[in-house]
Amino acid sequence: MAIIFINDKKYHVNASDNLLHACLSLGFDIPYFCWHPILGSIGSCRQCMVKQYDNCEDKVGRLVISCMTPVLNGSVISIHDSESVEFRKGIIELLMTNHPHDCPICEEGGSCHLQDMTVITGHNKRRYRFLKRTHKNQYLGPFVGHEMNRCISCYRCVRYYKDYADGTDFGVYGTSNNIYFGRLEEGALESEFSGNLVEVCPTGVFTDKIQSEKYSRKWDLQYAPSICQHCCVGCNISAGEKYGEICKVENRYHENINRYFLCDLGRFGYSYSNLEDRPKYSVFRNENKTKILKNLQNSFTLIEKLLLDSSQVIGIGSNRASLESNYALQKLVGKKNFSTGMLQKELDCTSLIISILKSGGIYVPTLKEIENYDVIFILGEDVTQTSPMIALSIRQAIKEKSKSISFSKNIPVWNSLAVKNASQGVKNRLFIINTYATKLDDISEKSCIFSINSQVQLGFKISHHIDKDSPGIDNSSDSNTKIVELISCALLSSKNPLIISGTHSNSVELIQSTYNIAKSLKNRKKNVGLIFLTSNSNSLGIGLLDGMSLEKVSEKILKNKCDFLIILENDIYRYFSKFYMSKLLKIVKNVLVIDHLNTDTMKIGKISLPSTNCFESSGTVVNYEGRAQRFFQVYDPKFYCNDIHTLDSWMWLHLIRCKLYKKSQTWYKLDDVIHSLSSEKFDFRNLKFVAPDASFRVFGQKLARSPHRSSGRTSVRANINVHERSQPKDQNSMFSFSMEGCQQFYKYSSYIPFSWTPGWNSIQSLNKFSRNIDGKLPFWNSGKHLFEHGTGKLIPWFNYCSVKNESNDSYCIFPYYALFGSEPLSKLSPKISENISIFSGIMNKNDAKILSIRSGSKIEFECFNTLFTVTIFVSSKIKSKHLGLLLGHYDLPISLSGKKIVDLRKITV
Ligand code: SF4
Ligand code: SF4
Ligand code: FES
Structure with a gap:
């Protein structure tokens, strides 16, 4: 820590920060553009000037670039000194000479860092009367729009895209007053992380084209903190809605997971929620006749009748449905009759991963921690395609060595250009073996293409090479000896090796060999990390609930041991061929499907019930670390259409159970389900600590879902009724609909619906949320690990079981x-x-x-x-x-x- 004096007051700050970082952390409003907590400082915009004095007696001082000036014990600075105030005003005036005054038609308007900084500096009069520089915009693909005239040449975009995300198709061209940021020629951006440009750019140069189609100002949307549902990483997102449609997904800061970024899948993949053909009513199909059940009670009566006529009911859950919904299904059909909705191979892999996570004794790093590993070995995963943000962290881990070199030369890590120059491109080491080329091969020291069986063998050989106690392979040929030696020596020479594998190769043996490598490294006193990637957002959650595989279900059906099938948010046609499906469906008398999508499976259900999706409901999913995280309902679809039948899946299933067993309803809100699950199953005992429950209040108020400037609330339903209807009541969470409630949520909870602090309307406002930028948010970090990993004893070695060699005939x-x-x-x-x-x-x-x-x-x-x-x-x-x-x-x-x-x-x- 260091002591510094700002505006004549004494403060304790982190000695390794720069002045800008320290002042922002203390809550001061210093305008900035080119600095970014992750990208560091380059001192190009000069917007963050402050005055620094030699000591308290010095009355003259000098202007310094605060983002390029290290915090020194005893530093004396002034933010409000008139010279620095004038300087900052002048800088923004200069930047604005070429910036079009097009805020009213700019999509960034209202959530623009440039707007905020202009207001903060006090620049309010335009003196420049000449022609502005203009640029031609480029087509950058289906997701990111380009409006180059708005550029203020802060260089953030190119530093993010090229230096951070390692993109190769985007750069900076031109000179002096005519600098151009874009591609060499028009075309879709190739990086899987291109959407972050929209947030990284402090102006409206890069826009979200998906949002443009349903554009609303930031303050007119209704938000909720949510969790991305597209892979096992569980990035934190904020989703915004208007008129009953999701129209924006942006990054929500989580210090250990995604921090400031998202992948394009997470950012742009949400429109399935807005599809016209979404199921909205219960449907009954009988002998090619389809009947919409307009009355909910009729649906329940019919389901009850069919269930009473059946003797064997099986429920198929889903790794994309919430923990609560899967649990409700398990409660309805009983543990013996519950399926995880996964094929046997994936289920075996997932169960093995769970047992390793629970008692394998090896630490599972978070995304942020991945960056601290110096040698990484990936077996059988194309991480960029299956868990993209992990790939982005791996990219940083490989570059991290440059920071340690700079550190040894006394260069602060935030001084990004100096770090880059001093390290001369030295890198940490990455090794990949996979069945085909992966998108991380460009930064790997060695990438090998092997069949899955050969990957397994290689894994066993490497672990045996590292620790002779680890089972080797009898009678194995000496093939690949050099690779085994290369990777083993690299892992042994590292301080912090990280091993990554997962379920995407569908090989239990590969997971076993991966664990053996990690264990052998731990035995050699290495600070080893282990990551297993799973196929979906809640694969570990449903794996923990335990159930049979889809093959077991089909076996039961073929043996006439199932006459009623309940399928929860799962499209079984993804797993089985149409031929096989029709064979099974001929045997099962009744199929009840609950889903929010009109999948092929939904279309064959004798009864199909419409459920809410993750934006219309609240629930919990478990990510690859075993971290349970809560997503919250963004809006209530019934607010826009009263007569639709959509219910949360857990509610459908609970009501069916109550009807069937003639019990009175006991679950009215999500907390009831969470309470039941956490008290019934030991693995879920911490579920209630994942997020504050629905009774959480700040000074008696719920947290608001909409900014207080939200306009046109009275007109959103004017097409239905001109009288303003009262807002729906949310039983399931601590949030209120619309703008009523506490707006200073960032002071009391880490579940932040949208990023805003007074004076800071853009996503940069999150730098004002916490006392330590890029650190912990003040309260309730989002999510909770369901079990501790990395402690306790190691489990026994896995032995190699020989697998048949591949034949060349097929x-x-x-x-x-x-x-x-x-x-x-x-x-x-x-x-x-x-x-x-x-x-x-x-x-x-x-x-x-x-x-x-x-x-x-x-x-x-x-x-x-x-x-x-x-x-x-x-x-x-x-x-x-x-x-x-x-x-x-x-x-x-x-x-x-x-x-x-x-x-x-x-x-x-
Ligand atoms: S395009 Fe945006 S991020 Fe890039 S230099 Fe211009 S203003 Fe900065
Ligand atoms: S990495 Fe996964 S969880 Fe994160 S944004 Fe991308 S798809 Fe979503
Ligand atoms: S933010 Fe400091 S020079 Fe740009």
């Missing part, structure tokens, strides 16, 4: 993943679905040559009595006789994974 199908297309929710969003690759398969170029096919050719093969068609991408970076398929999409069921195909034909037109 093609082996394995899953390959794409950011857009692999995940079930986002692909229904129109803009995402338009951007899913046309290639549904990937094949080795030598195999393609034999079949005379090129990229874009179609092939076909038969499996499960079904003919599958695949559009092929030809690559040299995939093993021969391997066929990677975008499973779960393009009618390619996930159960194809691991199948051997002998007859694979080119389709000739």
